[in-house]
Amino acid sequence: MKLPWKPWRSATRAWRSTSNMTLNPLPSAAVPGVTFEARRPAQVAPLRTDIALFIGTAPRGPVGLPVRVPGWRAYEAVFGGLSPSSDMGHAVKGYFSNGGEILWVLRLAPAAQPATGLWPLIADGGYAPAVLGVDTLRVLAATPGTWGRRLSVRPAYRVRSDGQGMIDLDVYDNGQLAERLAGIEPGDLSAAVAEHSSLIRVDPEPGSPPLPATAGAGPRTRSWEPVHLGGGSDGSTPSRSDYAAALLVAVEEQEPALLVLPDLHRHLGEGDAAAVILGAARFADRRLDLLVVADAPEQVETGAEARAWIARFGNDPAVHRAVATYHPWIDMHDPIGTPAAPLRRLGPGGHVAGAISRLDRALGAYVTPANASLNDCIDLARRPPPYEQGRLSALGLNALRCQSARGVVVWGGRMTRSDDGRPRFVAHRRLIHRLVRALRRAWAPMVFEANDDGLRLAVARSATTLLLEAFHANILKGTRPEEAFRVVVDDTVNTPESREAGQIVCEIAIAPAIPMEFIHFRVGLSADGTVEFIET
Structure with missing residues (x-):
């Protein structure tokens, strides 16, 4: 049994991205019963090839920072779930509905601002601990967006039996x-809230005068008027440069x-x-361990339209090596x-990635992800005739088809x-x-070893x-x-x-299991401590 670790009492069971602990029940040698020990969760596994990263807009959540999300409820808690102005929530839902287990999410929200509200400490003439510093604090939503307008905070002060406020x-x-x-503790207010709250932050209001000195220890209890948050913005529509910056982080x-x-075609022209897809392909091609699952524009229906769209990639072979496109769009x-x-x-990329x-996980990374039914799909947006579908498939636009008793099926x-390559x-x-990924894990510990025949043998x-x-x-x-x-590691390649x-x-x-030519790539252990892969 694993339970989310919550140092502070909470009325929700929402998963928090700031939580770094899990609880595991351990047997007690002294007293019968169940005891618990705090442990850090397992580290990420770079060898896995079943985990996706989505880039798009969401109602809330950290901006420009990839966040690891272990399920749909976690996405709802951190990024706000579905939104009428964004396809990412629906694509994420499709990813988990189709068997996705772990997901990374990078939210785009250019120029977004958090909702805020002022907390005047002594405006009503009451007491405030001098250690708070200034006479006005600002309460902010933890992440940018208009979602923070729903929040309000009710602060209170009390003195414990040991005299500590x-x-x-x-x-x-x-x-x-x-x-x-x-x-x-009042002196740790900002830091404690930042560490333990998934909803708000509290900071001194810039320019506020310091709290006046007070005589005595103050009252045993004290409450303030509720602080209602307002303002905030969801930011502007992401641009091509915003996507380029996000790819660098991703x-x-x-x-x-x-x-x-998932939101790319909603945000940008063709x-x-x-x-952006070309930029993602070049990044993925250099890494040699990342597949871009792309959507074609929704209006593409014929081979000529698909060819015109693909021509925008300028015959760059990186797209052929790193991008898999699925079409047509789906209704869910x-x-x-x-x-x-x-x-x-919306585009089918999220569902297909799931x-x-x-x-x-069931069969292995080497199995063709086709002839598989998609869950959470009602219908296809377009149904090209068979002769046009053949042309689309020849260009590498993998078909989705509706089949009796199976629903929407990946068919490519x-x-x-x-x-012009094969x-x-x-x-x-x-x-x-x-x-x-497996070779990188095996060889990384060999970096900085003596470059001799023993290393080559290993x-x-x-x-x-x-x-x-x-x-x-x-x-x-x-x-x-x-x-x-x-x-081959002999002198023919090691000069x-x-x-x-x-x-x-x-x-x-x-040589993969179906007939085709050998695929060549070189792997090098460099003096600067990196493992490099180069396809030839």
């Missing part, structure tokens, strides 16, 4: 008690292996949206819809064909992603062991290991120049 804060959301912060997170941009039930508009239309995540597993497949790219042995496991699991083709892969530069190069060639 304490402040209690009751936080209300839409009139309902949402959080209770009890027993805060690619620094090593755990996510899938990247989804040209700017394509530029909208819990916040109206009787006249009960459905929500299916990829589910199949990854190709990468988006942005160049078709690439999602399963093969995901296999490379898995191998790169590198080759670890790579061969991993690839033999893949071969015996029928992930690679061939009847013998030498038909399935090659590992005297590379040794002098402090590098060791391992060349690996693999």
Whole structure:
């Protein structure tokens, strides 16, 4: 049993992004019963390939900071759930409905401001502890957005039996008690609220005069008028530069292996949206362990329209290596819809990413994420005729189809064909992603070792062991290991120049289980302490 650790009493069971602890029941050697010990949760696992990262807008939550979310209720608690002005909440719901387990979310909210309210300490002539410093404090919503207008705070002061003064804060959301912060030492008010509250922050109001000195210890109890928060803004519509800045932050997170941009086509025109996808593809291509799950523009229906959209990528091969596009858009039930508009239309990327995540955990990263039904889908926005669907598939726009008794089904597993190279497949790219992550974990401890034959042998042995496991699991083709892969670390790839530069190069060639050419990529241990992967 695991319970969320809550140092302060709370009227909600909302998950808080500031919580860093879990409780595990432990047997007691002295007294029968259940005891608890606080432990830090498990660290993130960069080897996993079933975890996605979404970039988009949300009603609330940290801005510009990736947050790890372990389920739909956690997303609701931190980012506010569904919103009529954003597709991300619906896409996240689709991700978890289709089997996604863990998700990272990066909220975009350019120029957004938090709701605030003033807390005058002595305006009514009453007492305030001098350690609070100034005569007016400002209460702010913990994150930007108009959502903070729902909040109000009821502060109170009391003296404990040992004579120590304490402040209690009751936080209300839409009139309902949402959080209770009890027993805060006045001198630690700002820090304690920031550490333990998921809803508010309290700071001195700039320019406020200092509290006057008071005689005596003050009353045993004291209460103030409720502080109602107002103002705040949700910010402006994210621009192409906002998405570019978010991508720079997102690619620094090593755990996510899938990247989804659910609001992209709502926020940007076709040209700017394509530029953002291209930028994401280049980042993912350099990492060699990240798949961009993209949506085509909603209006695309014919092969000619798809070709015109793909032409915006300028024949960049990074798109063919790093982007999988799914089409058409889908209609899903909208819990916040109206009787006249009960459905929500959005790109399928979030739902498909959830299916990829589910199949990854059940069957492995190397399995084609196709022929799988999507949950939480009512219908398709468009149904191209078969001859147009064939043209779309040839360009790498993976089809979604409605099938009897199965609903909406993913019916394609190709990468988006942005160049004239032969078709690439999602399963093969995901296999490379898995191998790169496993090899990076195996080789990272070898950095800074002596660059000699012993190190080369260790590198080759670890790579061969991993690839033999893949071969015996029928992930690679061939009847013998030498038909399935090659590992080269000899002098043909490790020249005297590379040794002098402090590098060791391992060349690996693999043959996936269906007929196709070898995929080559080089792995190098550099003198600066990094493990580098280069596809050839």
